[in-house]
Amino acid sequence: MRAVELFCGAGGMSRGLAAAGIKIVKAYDVSPAAVANYLHNVGPHAEEADLSRPLSVIPTIMSLAPDVICGGPPCQDYSTAGKGVEGANAELTLAYAVVIAAVRPEWFLMENVPRALTSKTWKEARAILKRAGYGISETKIDCSFYGVPQARHRAIVVGRLGEIDGFIEGAVHTARAAERMTLRKYFYGSRHRGGYFALGAKGRFEDFNLIVNGHLYSRPFKGGRGVRTIDEPLPTVTRTSSEPATDAYLSAPHPADPMPANLVVQPSLRQIQEIQGFPPDWKWVRDKDGRLSKREIRQMIANGVPAPTAKIIGQVLLDRHLARSTPEVEGGFHHWLRQNEGLSVRDARNEVSYVRRARRLLRGRTFSNEALELAALRSSPEFEQLGRQTKSNLATSIGRYRRYLLRNAETVDHRDRRRDDQTQTVDLTELMSGVRSSDYHLVNGATPDDGPSEAYAEISPYETESWGT
Numbered sequence: 001m002r003a004v005e006l007f008c009g010a011g012g013m014s015r016g017l018a019a020a021g022i023k024i025v026k027a028y029d030v031s032p033a034a035v036a037n038y039l040h041n042v043g044p045h046a047e048e049a050d051l052s053r054p055l056s057v058i059p060t061i062m063s064l065a066p067d068v069i070c071g072g073p074p075c076q077d078y079s080t081a082g083k084g085v086e087g088a089n090a091e092l093t094l095a096y097a098v099v100i101a102a103v104r105p106e107w108f109l110m111e112n113v114p115r116a117l118t119s120k121t122w123k124e125a126r127a128i129l130k131r132a133g134y135g136i137s138e139t140k141i142d143c144s145f146y147g148v149p150q151a152r153h154r155a156i157v158v159g160r161l162g163e164i165d166g167f168i169e170g171a172v173h174t175a176r177a178a179e180r181m182t183l184r185k186y187f188y189g190s191r192h193r194g195g196y197f198a199l200g201a202k203g204r205f206e207d208f209n210l211i212v213n214g215h216l217y218s219r220p221f222k223g224g225r226g227v228r229t230i231d232e233p234l235p236t237v238t239r240t241s242s243e244p245a246t247d248a249y250l251s252a253p254h255p256a257d258p259m260p261a262n263l264v265v266q267p268s269l270r271q272i273q274e275i276q277g278f279p280p281d282w283k284w285v286r287d288k289d290g291r292l293s294k295r296e297i298r299q300m301i302a303n304g305v306p307a308p309t310a311k312i313i314g315q316v317l318l319d320r321h322l323a324r325s326t327p328e329v330e331g332g333f334h335h336w337l338r339q340n341e342g343l344s345v346r347d348a349r350n351e352v353s354y355v356r357r358a359r360r361l362l363r364g365r366t367f368s369n370e371a372l373e374l375a376a377l378r379s380s381p382e383f384e385q386l387g388r389q390t391k392s393n394l395a396t397s398i399g400r401y402r403r404y405l406l407r408n409a410e411t412v413d414h415r416d417r418r419r420d421d422q423t424q425t426v427d428l429t430e431l432m433s434g435v436r437s438s439d440y441h442l443v444n445g446a447t448p449d450d451g452p453s454e455a456y457a458e459i460s461p462y463e464t465e466s467w468g469t
Contacts, residue, residue: 001021001022001023001067001068001107001317001318001321001322002022002023002025002064002065002066002067002068003017003022003023003024003025003066003067003068003069003070004024004025004026004027004028004061004064004066004068004069004070004105005017005024005026005027005028005069005070005071006027006028006051006057006069006070006071006073006096006099007028007029007051007071007072007073007074007092007096008027008028008029008034008038008046008071009029009031009034009038009072009300009303009304009305010034010037010038010041010278010300010301010304011027011034011037011038011041011042011043011046011304012276012277012278012304012305012306012307012310013070013071013072013111013304013305013307013310014027014038014042014043014310015041015042015307015310016277016305016306016307016308016309016310016311016312016313016314017070017310017311017314018042018043019307019311019314020310020311020312020313020314020315020317020318021314021315021318022068022314022317022318024042024043024045025045025064025066026045026046026047026060026061026064026066027042027045027046027047028046028047028048028049028051028057029046029048029049029051030048030049030050030051031048032048032287032288032289032291033286033287033291033292033296033300034300035047035048035287036285036286036287036288036292037284037285037300040283040285041282041283051092051095051096051099052092052095054095054098054099054102057099058099058102058103061099061103062102062103066103066105067105067106067107067321068105068106068107068108068109068317069099069100069103069105069107069108069109070108070109070110071096071109071110071111072110072111072112072305073092073093073095073096073110073112074090074092090116090119090121091121093112093116093119093121093122093125094121094124094125094128096110096125097124097125097126097128097129098128100129100132100134100159101128101129101131101132104132104133104161106160106161106321107158107159107160107161107317107321108129108134108157108158108159109156109157109158109159109313109317110155110156110157110158111154111155111156111157111305111310112154112155112157113153113154113155114140114153114154114155116155117138117140117155117157129159133161133162134159134160134161134163135159135160135161135162135163135164135165135166135167135366135368136157136158136159136165137157137158137159137165137166137167137168137169137172138155138156138157138169139155139156139157139158139169139172139173140153140154140155140156141153141154141155141156141172141176141309142180143306143309144180144181144182144233145176145177145179145180145181146175146176146177146306146308146309146312146313147177147181147277147306147308147309147311147312148181148186148233148275148276148277148306148308148309149180149181149182149183149185149186149187149233149234149275150233150234150235150236150237150275150276150306151180151232151233151234151235151236152236152237152306152309153236154309156172156313158172158313158317162365162367162368162369162372163365163366163367163368164366164367164368164402164405165368166405167327167366168316168317168320168327170327170328170330171316171319171320171325171327171328172313172316174328175312175313175315175316180232180233181233182230182231182232182233183210183216183228183229183230183231183232183233183234183275184211184230184231186274186275187207187210187211187230187271188207188211188230206268206270206271207271209265210230210265210267210271211230213264213265214229214230214231215227215228215229215230215258215259215263215264215265216228216230216234216264216265216266216267217244217245217261217264217265217266217267218234218235218241218242218267219238219240219241219243219244219245219246219249220235220254221238223254224254225254225256225257226245226249226253226254226257226261227253227254227257227258227259227260227261227264229258234267234275237272237275237276237301237302238302239295239298239299239301239302240298241267241272241298241302242266242267242268242269242271242272242298244266245261245262245266249261250262269294269297269298269301272298272301273301276301276302276304276306277304277305277306277307277308277309277310278301278304278307279307284297284300320364323363323364325364326356326359326360326362326363326364327359327364327366329352329355329356329359329401330404330405330408332404332408333351333352333355333401333404334348334349334352336404336407336408337351337352337400337404340404341400350393351397351400354393354394354396354397355397355398355400355401357394358377358394358395358397358398361377361380361382361383361394362376362377362380370399370402373398373402374395374398374399377394377395377398378391378395
């Protein structure tokens with residue numbers, strides 16, 4: 001599986017996808033510092049590009065024929081730490097959609113803050129992608145269940161040509177760990193063997209001090225709690241996460257702080273880097289003009305996609321791409337069959353089994369067009385070997401499941417899928433008017449990537465770390 005990444009930053013997503021087994025063939029970013037650090041730490045395929053001008057990269061990307069285009073368009077205009085006013089940053093989501101619609105890879109993968117999914121810009125970008133033929137799955141995740149000790153809430157959007165909407169949400173939820181990764185699990189659970197803390201390196205003493213103290217301070221946003229125990233994940237990493245507590249906070253701490261902020265550990269930049277998924281041996285280097293500030297490093301860390309999280313999501317995509325996984329059958333289908341189709345418990349159970357079997361024969365595909373889905377099923381070599389009654393049962397079960405999904409979507413779809421039928425006309429010149437390259441890139445954003453992490457429930461309709469180079 002070959003990938004091109006847009007808005008690649010320093011390379012967190014690329015590193016994670018590569019660890020999952022996906023080959024990165026090109027990566028683009030406007031920031032010289034981000035590209036320099038990508039080239040030094042990830043690979044030789046990054047280059048500077050002004051992505052407010054999609055036509056400047058589309059021909060090259062088309063010649064590379066990627067299977068997937070991935071990336072996280074700048075999110076400051078969507079985030080709780082930003083002003084929440086959609087502007088130049090948000091409009092780059094439209095540029096991202098235009099590139100995908102022009103190149104038409106089989107897959108796309110987008111990471112952003114959850115608030116982006118309710119934005120006017122995403123509504124327009126989504127319509128572009130739907131008209132290009134993509135089925136779209138939108139899932140909200142908490143990254144502390146996906147490989148890092150950080151309660152970073154993110155929207156993961158996956159698209160595939162010809163699929164039905166929601167086609168891979170179940171697999172993303174299934175990849176979720178049973179328990180959160182806490183700071184203790186990361187800094188102690190994987191390091192206490194072999195005398196790690198006793199060997200004297202500065203970084204190891206920092207980790208030892210954190211474990212002994214049991215608490216740390218991370219600068220909060222908008223009145224959030226500053227002091228955490230090591231038995232919970234850190235909130236979303238931002239540019240200021242490693243900065244010390246202010247006098248104002250020390251004089252008026254959050255009432256839920258378990259200890260005074262002046263008595264706990266202040267995380268080092270290296271520790272924040274690891275919490276965000278950058279490995280301990282990651283080297284921050286100067287750009288081609290010899291420039292690199294600590295603020296830029298902090299911003300690149302904060303705006304990166306955690307590589308362990310990207311690895312897990314990448315494995316979900318690769319498994320489906322290679323037909324190593326099939327969509328789960330929603331738990332409510334059995335009940336729907338009994339209530340709406342009048343099937344007995346036994347017959348409903350058999351119907352669910354037929355749907356699962358049909359999905360395997362379809363190599364995990366869930367076509368948006370029913371006729372194409374049935375044609376693909378009937379053209380499967382394994383299908384041809386089956387008896388006539390079994391063939392009929394498989395085709396019938398697929399049809400029933402499609403009716404269930406459509407009726408269920410009409411009832412519970414809180415994002416109003418019908419918006420996809422609206423015709424959208426995009427004028428690229430008007431779209432990118434007033435956007436300056438110095439304004440929109442992740443590194444140069446005026447505010448950190450995201451604000452305080454607030455708990456929300458991840459609801460799945462489906463009932464049933466380490467990472468390498």
